[in-house]
Amino acid sequence: MGRTANDDRSDSMNPNNDAYDAGMDNHANQLNPNNDAYQGANDDDEMDQGDCFEHGRD
Numbered sequence: 001m002g003r004t005a006n007d008d009r010s011d012s013m014n015p016n017n018d019a020y021d022a023g024m025d026n027h028a029n030q031l032n033p034n035n036d037a038y039q040g041a042n043d044d045d046e047m048d049q050g051d052c053f054e055h056g057r058d
Helices: 005-013 018-031 049-055
Strands: none
Touching: 005 018
16 A cells, blocks of 8 residues: 555654655745745735735735
């Protein structure tokens, strides 16, 4: 029988598995304010989604 999505989740939640380290690295990169992806779009013409909620506009 092949591996399932639950097997992948188990691997990524197990600190003794390489997938755990990869997942933690990815998590840290996403939360790093110095990461370009964390900053979002830098277009001055568009509001970011936070502005939409803050000002009540779509």
